[in-house]
Amino acid sequence: MTLNKKQILTLVLIIGGVMSLVLLFYYVYFAIRSYVFPILTPFIFAIGIAYLVNPLVNLLIKKGMHRIVAIIIIYVSILAVLAFFIIWLIPRLISELNKLTILFPRYVAQIHDFYLNAEQNINNMSLPEGASEIIQNAFKQLNILPQLVEKFQTMLQNLIGGISNFVITFIKGIFNFVMALILSFYFLKDVEKFKAKLVQIVPPKYTKQIFHLFRDINDVLAAFIRGRLTVCLIIGLITFLGLTILGVDFALLFGVIAAVTELIPYFGPIIGSIPPIIVAALQSPWLALKTLVLFVVIQQAEGNIITPKIVGTNVGFHPALVIFVLLVGGQWKGVIGMLLAIPIAAIIKVVLKHIALLMTDRRQEER
Known part of the structure; x- marks a missing residue:
C-alpha cells in the first residue's frame, strides 16, 4: 500500500504532535518536580x-x-x-x-x-x-x-x-x-x-455525586492510612517487647524497623523480620529459632486479629492485585512508591467506580 503526499504529511504531523506532547509532558513534569513540588x-x-x-x-x-x-x-x-x-x-x-x-x-x-x-x-x-x-x-x-x-x-x-x-x-x-x-x-x-x-x-446537579465520591474516598483512606499507622505502632511495640524478653540485641532498632516495614503489605513483614533473625542466629541458634517463632506468631496475630479489627476490608483488593500494585509502586519510586501505591490505587478504584455509576445513570436517563 502506497501513501500519497497528503497522507504522508498527515502521518508526519501526527507523529510530530505526539512527540511534542511527550516532550511537553516531560518538561512540565520536571518543572513541577524541581520548582513547584x-x-x-x-x-x-x-x-x-x-x-x-x-x-x-x-x-x-x-x-x-x-x-x-x-x-x-x-x-x-x-x-x-x-x-x-x-x-x-x-x-x-x-x-x-x-x-x-x-x-x-x-x-x-x-x-x-x-x-x-x-x-x-x-x-x-x-x-x-x-x-x-x-x-x-x-x-x-x-x-x-x-x-x-x-x-x-x-x-x-x-x-x-x-x-x-x-x-x-x-x-x-x-x-x-x-x-x-x-x-x-x-x-x-x-x-x-x-x-x-x-x-x-460544584454545580448543584453534581453535588450529591461529589459528596458520595469524597465520602467513599475518605472511608477507604481512613481504613488504610489511619488503620495501617495504628497497626504499625502496635506491631513495632510488640516486636520491641518480644525481642527484649528474648534477649535479642538491638530490640528497639528492630522494633522501629518492624513498624516501618509493616506499612508495606506482604513484603514488609518479611523484610522486617530478616535482620533480627540473623542477629539472633549470631547470638545463638536456639535464640534464632525462638525469634523466628515470635515473628510467625506476630504475623498470624496481625493478619487474623489486629488488621481485620483495625483496618477492616474496605480497600477490597485481591492479593494478586496488591502485589502487582506494589511492584509498580516500587518500580516508580522505590520504597516510597510501595508505601504510596495502595492508597493511590484505592483512590483510583473509587473514582472509576463512581464514573461507571455516573455513566450507568446517564444511560438510564437517556432511555
Whole structure:
C-alpha cells in the first residue's frame, strides 16, 4: 500500500504532535518536580496532618469542646509525643546504631567462620563426586565475606561524606514540618468553610455525586492510612517487647524497623523480620529459632486479629492485585512508591467506580 503526499504529511504531523506532547509532558513534569513540588511540600504535609487529626478534633467537639480548643489540645499532644521521640527514642536508636556499627565486623567474621566450618564439614563427608562438585560450586557462590566488608566500608564512607547533606535535609525537614503544622491548624479551623466553598463551586446537579465520591474516598483512606499507622505502632511495640524478653540485641532498632516495614503489605513483614533473625542466629541458634517463632506468631496475630479489627476490608483488593500494585509502586519510586501505591490505587478504584455509576445513570436517563 502506497501513501500519497497528503497522507504522508498527515502521518508526519501526527507523529510530530505526539512527540511534542511527550516532550511537553516531560518538561512540565520536571518543572513541577524541581520548582513547584518543593513549594507545595508543606501544603501536602499540612493536608495529610489535618486529615489524620480531624477525626480526633471532631471527637472532642462532640464532647462539647470548642473547635479551636480541641485543635490546640491535639497539637499539644502531638508535640508531647514528638518530644518523647526526640528526647527518649532517638538517642537510644543512635546508640544502638553505633553499637551495631562497632559489632558489624565481628558479625561478618562469625558468618565467615560458619561458612568455613560448613565447607569443611561438607568436604569431610563421603558424597558422590557429582554432588560434591555441585556443593563446592554453591559454597563458592555463597562466599559473601568480601562483599560484606566492601559494602560496610562503602556504607561508612557514605555516612561520613553525607553528614553535611543530612544536616541540610534535616533543617529543611524541620522547616517544612513547622510550616505544615501552622498550615494544618488553619485547615482544621476553617474546614467547614472549605466544605461550604466546595458546595458553591460544584454545580448543584453534581453535588450529591461529589459528596458520595469524597465520602467513599475518605472511608477507604481512613481504613488504610489511619488503620495501617495504628497497626504499625502496635506491631513495632510488640516486636520491641518480644525481642527484649528474648534477649535479642538491638530490640528497639528492630522494633522501629518492624513498624516501618509493616506499612508495606506482604513484603514488609518479611523484610522486617530478616535482620533480627540473623542477629539472633549470631547470638545463638536456639535464640534464632525462638525469634523466628515470635515473628510467625506476630504475623498470624496481625493478619487474623489486629488488621481485620483495625483496618477492616474496605480497600477490597485481591492479593494478586496488591502485589502487582506494589511492584509498580516500587518500580516508580522505590520504597516510597510501595508505601504510596495502595492508597493511590484505592483512590483510583473509587473514582472509576463512581464514573461507571455516573455513566450507568446517564444511560438510564437517556432511555
